[in-house]
Amino acid sequence: MSYKYHQFQVVGRGLPTETDEQPKIYRMKLWATNEVRAKSKFWYYLRKLKKVKKSNGQMLAINEIFEKNPTTIKNYGIWLRYQSRTGYHNMYKEYRDTTLNGGIEQMYTEMASRHRVRHHCIQVIKTATIPAKLCKRESTKQFHNSKIKFPLVFKKVRPPTRKLKTTYKASRPNLFV
Amino acid sequence: MPFKRYVEIGRIALVNYGKDYGKLVVIVDVIDQNRALVDAPDMVRGQINFKRLTLTDIKIDIKRVPNKKTLVAALEAADVKNKWESSSWGRKLIVQKKRASLNDFDRFKIMLAKIKKAGVVRQELAKLKKETTA
Secondary structure, three states, X not given: OOOOOEEEEEEEEEOOOOOOOOOOEXXXXXXXXXXXXXXXXXXXXXXXXXXOOOOOEEEEEEEEEOXXXXXXXXXXXXXXXXXXXXXXXXXXXXXXXXXXXXHHHHHHHHHHHHHOOOHHHEEEEEEEEEXXXXXXXXXXXXXXXXXXXXXXXXXXXXXXXXXXXXXXXXXXXXXOO | OOOOOEEEOOEEXXXXXXXXXXXXXXXXXXXXXXXXXXXXXXXXXXXXXXXXEEEEEEEOOOOOOOOHHHHHHHHHHHOHHHHHHXXXXXXXXXXXXXXXXXXXXXXXXXXXXXXXXXXXXXXXXXXXXXXXXO
């Protein structure tokens, strides 16, 4: 599974000056499509928190963080701050996924579809793996059932490869399972 | 009219699209409305969309997300492989695969066998026709 958003750990600090020989080192975990964007985002956030810019700072390390257990399903809670047409709002969203990167990607696509919020207007405040008992949203809680059972209601017969796809079909499809 | 094949933990499904096309997998957990966690003895446990699965009639008895050993043991206990290969769906797939892997000499042999079979059928038909007219 290839994910669009990768998680990076970015470490940086302001450049040492005569007054400040050992400036404080800051570390951030953020999501970006690639390393270059991650470094840029790091400076963006750091500028908002401390009086330091990329021109008077230095990047110390950037590492990609990979999912520890991509074969288990987890419930992710994501706290975000987004800009709508009328102002800034905070939001808490829950997603069920195997990896955090998958959950973040779901979040971005859902914000785009439900609220028309583009990627650059979203700031991820915090993410956490939520145990099943503490989940707040019904749409994630409905899958916390060890005896889950439901039928697949519509069956669409697809060609097994895109190469065998045709524009016209001889008959209307039968969608019954 | 009611549904007979359900998405549930332990349901065997056939992958009908993508890299694992043609594999039999076990639904080991449900992620959300569109995705399931599936597992098979020869693949790493991973997520797959329901659109890529076709459910079968076979269901095995496992708990939610068993480890690989338990899964393989459960598959052996339920004798999934034989049940699948003796079902009409499974048999059809085997025949399809065989047909796709024939070489020219095999196709020649099949042609001869078909002619022979048609000859025998026609002889019997002629005999029956003679009896009805007589």
